[in-house]
Amino acid sequence: xxxxxxxxADLLRSALxxxxxxxxxxxxxxxxxxxxxxxxxxxxxxxxxxxNLLQGELSAEPGDRLALLLPAHWQTAVWLLAxxxxxxxxxxxxxxxxxxxxxxxPDTLDxxxxxxxxxxxxxxxxxxxxxxxxPAGYADYAVEVPxxxxxxxxxxxxxxxxxxxxxxGVERGGAELVAQARADAEALGLAPGARLxxxxxxxxxxxxxxxxxxxxxxxxxxVLCRNLDQLSPDSLAKRVESERVTVTEV
Numbered sequence: 001x002x003x004x005x006x007x008x009a010d011l012l013r014s015a016l017x018x019x020x021x022x023x024x025x026x027x028x029x030x031x032x033x034x035x036x037x038x039x040x041x042x043x044x045x046x047x048x049x050x051x052n053l054l055q056g057e058l059s060a061e062p063g064d065r066l067a068l069l070l071p072a073h074w075q076t077a078v079w080l081l082a083x084x085x086x087x088x089x090x091x092x093x094x095x096x097x098x099x100x101x102x103x104x105x106p107d108t109l110d111x112x113x114x115x116x117x118x119x120x121x122x123x124x125x126x127x128x129x130x131x132x133x134x135p136a137g138y139a140d141y142a143v144e145v146p147x148x149x150x151x152x153x154x155x156x157x158x159x160x161x162x163x164x165x166x167x168x169g170v171e172r173g174g175a176e177l178v179a180q181a182r183a184d185a186e187a188l189g190l191a192p193g194a195r196l197x198x199x200x201x202x203x204x205x206x207x208x209x210x211x212x213x214x215x216x217x218x219x220x221x222x223v224l225c226r227n228l229d230q231l232s233p234d235s236l237a238k239r240v241e242s243e244r245v246t247v248t249e250v
Contacts, residue, residue, distance in 0.1 A: 062087030
């Protein structure tokens, strides 16, 4: 990746320029049998649409704080990069009452209602399906995002030193996050083209780094597994082989 990349959104742009067709995020949910593979180009398109939703429809601005109440999931990864693109601080598991916006999944809808700002709900169902009925007090992400533009340009430049992520009570600016992700990638032995399988949650920095930021910083990809405890050791070994995994973190 480019040494000049200073935000997660920069890392994604570099990945897109280098090889848009390669896999970036492969997601498994072993409770539902779901498998989704997103190339760099497809992932970047989802990020652009989500960033346009944030900036255009939800009126989010640099410095706003978004409580992200979602598990480890490919759509969570999209939201993290969309926030970075706009300059919004993503607070993973943050307090909705103190946030400007909230993004919630099926298990966190009640908690998210404490946010007085815009609220977005994700069904997290296979294929990104809509809710059967839009949850009260929310807009349905699957309804709102498809019509958004495929390219994104921020209204204001994103400050790489401004807070980009809060997790486990620790706040990181964009440049600090990128530097830590690069260091983690080196510690994990990730080289360009590496394929990391992560069964860790997104509730702390280690899970976020192994499940998204470190592979992105290294020019690699991630096999992100939710509910991995429901997979037998033999099935896990087969997945490692079939997905050509080079590093495993579970």
